[in-house]
Structures are given as C-alpha cells and as structure tokens.
Amino acid sequence: MRGKTLDYYNSNAAAFAAGTVSVDFRQTQDKFLSRFETGSHILDFGCGSGRDTKYFLESGLRVDAIDGSEEMCRLASKYAGTEVKRMLFQELDSRDKYDGIWACSSILHLAKDELKTIFVKMTAALRKSGTIYASFKYGEFEGERNGRYFTDFTIESFTNFIRDVECLRLEEYWLTGDVRPGRGEEKWLNVILRKN
Numbered sequence: 001m002r003g004k005t006l007d008y009y010n011s012n013a014a015a016f017a018a019g020t021v022s023v024d025f026r027q028t029q030d031k032f033l034s035r036f037e038t039g040s041h042i043l044d045f046g047c048g049s050g051r052d053t054k055y056f057l058e059s060g061l062r063v064d065a066i067d068g069s070e071e072m073c074r075l076a077s078k079y080a081g082t083e084v085k086r087m088l089f090q091e092l093d094s095r096d097k098y099d100g101i102w103a104c105s106s107i108l109h110l111a112k113d114e115l116k117t118i119f120v121k122m123t124a125a126l127r128k129s130g131t132i133y134a135s136f137k138y139g140e141f142e143g144e145r146n147g148r149y150f151t152d153f154t155i156e157s158f159t160n161f162i163r164d165v166e167c168l169r170l171e172e173y174w175l176t177g178d179v180r181p182g183r184g185e186e187k188w189l190n191v192i193l194r195k196n
Contacts, residue, residue, distance in 0.1 A: 004144070004147065004148070004149070005109045005147075005148045005149050006068050006069055008147045008148050009067075009068075009069035009071065009072050010069050010070060010071045010072075011071075013069060013071035013072050013074075013075055014071075014075065016048065016049065016072070017048070017049035017050075017072070017075045017076075017079070020048060020049045020051060021049040021050070021051045021079060022051075023051075025051065025052070025055075025104075026055075028104075028133075028135075028176070028190060029052060029055050029056070031133075031192075032100065032102060032131070032133045032192070033056070033059055033061070035100065035131050035192075036061060036099055036100060036131075038060035038061070039060065039061070039062060040061050040062065040099040040100065041061070041062045041063075041064070041097065041098050041099050041100075042056060042061050042062070042063055042064070042098055042099060042100040042101065042102055043063075043064045043065075043066070043094075043097075043098045043100070043101045043102065043125065044056065044063055044064070044065040044066070044102050044104075045066060045089065045092075045101050045102060045103040045106055045107065045122070046066070046067055046068065046089065046103060046104075046105075046106025046107065046109075047065040047066065047067050047072075047076050047080075047084055047106075048067065048072055048076065048104075048105070048106070049072070049075060049076055049079060050065065050075065050076030050077070050078075050079040050080035050084060051079070052102060052104055053065040053076065053080040053082065053084070054079060054080040054081065056102070057080065057081070057082060063082065064085070064098075065080065065082060065083075065084040065085070066084065066085045066086070066087040067084055067086065067087075068086065068087065068088045068089070069086075070086050072084075073085070073086045089106075089107060089110065089118050089121075090114075090117075090118070090121075092118070092121045092122065092125055093121070094124070094125040095124055095125065096124075096125075096126070096127050096128075097125055097126075097127070098125055098126055098127065098130060099126075099127055099130055099131070100126075100130060100131045100132070100133070101122050101125065101126065101130070101131075101132045101133070102133050103122070103132065103133065103134040103135075104133065104134075104135050105135050105188075106134075107134060108134075108135070108136045108137060108150055108151055108152070109148060109149050109150065109151075110149070110151060111142065111149065111151060112142060112151055112161065115151060115161075116161070116164065116165065119132075119162065119165045119168065120165060120166075123165065123166075123167055123168045123195055126195045127195075128195065129194060129195060130194070130195045131171075131192060131193070131194055131195075132168070132191075132192070132193040132194075132195075133190070133191070133192055134190075134191050134193070135188050135189065135190045135191070136151065136152055136153045136158070136188065136189045136191075137150060137152045137186065137187070137188060137189075138152065138153070138154060138175060138187035138188055138189045139152035139153075139154065139187075140152060140153075140154065140157060153189050154189065155173050155189060158170075158173075158189060158191060162193065167195055167196045168193050168194070168195060168196065169193065169194055169196055170191060170192075170193055171192045171193060171194045172191070172192040173189065173190060173191045173192070174190050175187055175188065175189060175190070176188045176190060
C-alpha cells in the first residue's frame with residue numbers, strides 16, 4: 001500500500017501542493033511554535049507542499065524537512081527555499097536530535113501496526129521533553145480511500161493506541177474542521193505528545 005500512496009503523491013504533487021500551500025494554518029502552527037525558543041531544531045516529518053517548513057523557518061526555528069515523494073520534495077524545496085530530503089518514515093533513525101517533530105497529515109498514511117513502530121522511532125529522535133504534533137482524520141476507518149491508505153482515529157482510539165508507546169504521553173488534543181475551501185465538514189484530530 002505504501003507504494004500506491006507514494007505514487008498518488010508523485011502523480012498529483014502539483015495539484016496537492018496548490019490546494020494546501022496557501023491555506024491559513026497559523027492557529028495550529030502557532031500552538032506548536034509556542035513550545036519552542038528561537039533556534040530550536042525541529043523535523044517536518046512528511047512536509048508535503050513545504051507550507052509549514054517555510055513558516056517555521058521564517059519564525060526562527062531550524063527545520064529539517066523530509067517527504068517520501070520525490071515530486072513533493074522538489075516542489076517543497078522550491079517553495080520553502082531549503083533542501084527537502086527524500087526519506088520514508090521508516091528510515092528515521094536519529095537519536096536525541098530534535099526539540100520537536102511536526103507530523104501534519106502525514107503519518108496517517110501508515111497502517112496501525114507500522115504507525116506504532118514509527119512513534120517509537122519519533123520518540124527516540126526527540127531530545128528530553130521533546131514535543132510531537134500529529135494530525136489524523138477523525139473516525140474509525142483504516143484502509144484505502146481515494147487512492148491512498150489512511151488510518152483514522154477518535155480521541156478514544158488514539159488514547160488506547162498510544163498507551164503502549166513507552167516514554168510518550170498525550171499532553172493535549174483538539175478537533176478542527178478541514179482548513180481547505182469547501183471541506184470544513186471533514187473533522188481532524190490534532191494531538192500534542194511529550195517525551196517523558
């Protein structure tokens with residue numbers, strides 16, 4: 001399924017970037033930003049169009065940006081004005097490197113069993129008391145939807161899911177509507193997790 005999702009983004013990169021790059025996401029971005037000092041080092045984990053990478057760079061953070069889609073990396077690098085590295089989530093192997101990890105609408109493309117492994121890798125990549133932001137479509141669905149794989153969560157199912165990941169605790173969650181025009185009915189679960 002991983003290949004199919006990546007194929008989707010490689011084939012639809014320009015349209016996807018055009019639909020996400022200019023939406024106003026500052027409320028959530030600033031909630032994440034408020035946890036860091038200028039110069040803090042974060043990872044944009046599946047950066048898509050590069051919208052958030054650019055915002056965080058302009059806000060004074062040091063940002064490493066990665067994406068699994070070669071075409072998205074090319075577009076994001078150009079938009080954000082920084083090199084975006086092509087890397088799969090599974091290839092993350094950093095230790096105590098980042099103050100924060102931003103996983104906005106990205107790791108939701110992993111199946112639950114794989115997602116748990118990725119959360120362990122993300123936790124290892126964080127410095128002490130580091131922060132993870134992640135977002136998922138709100139619901140109970142898991143499987144293929146519109147050519148991509150999705151794992152959806154409610155707060156109840158996510159709380160149960162994350163309980164098994166050592167050294168990581170759920171600090172805050174909130175629900176939002178989709179910020180893209182005409183999609184406000186779609187609900188999203190936003191979570192902030194802290195490394196113990």
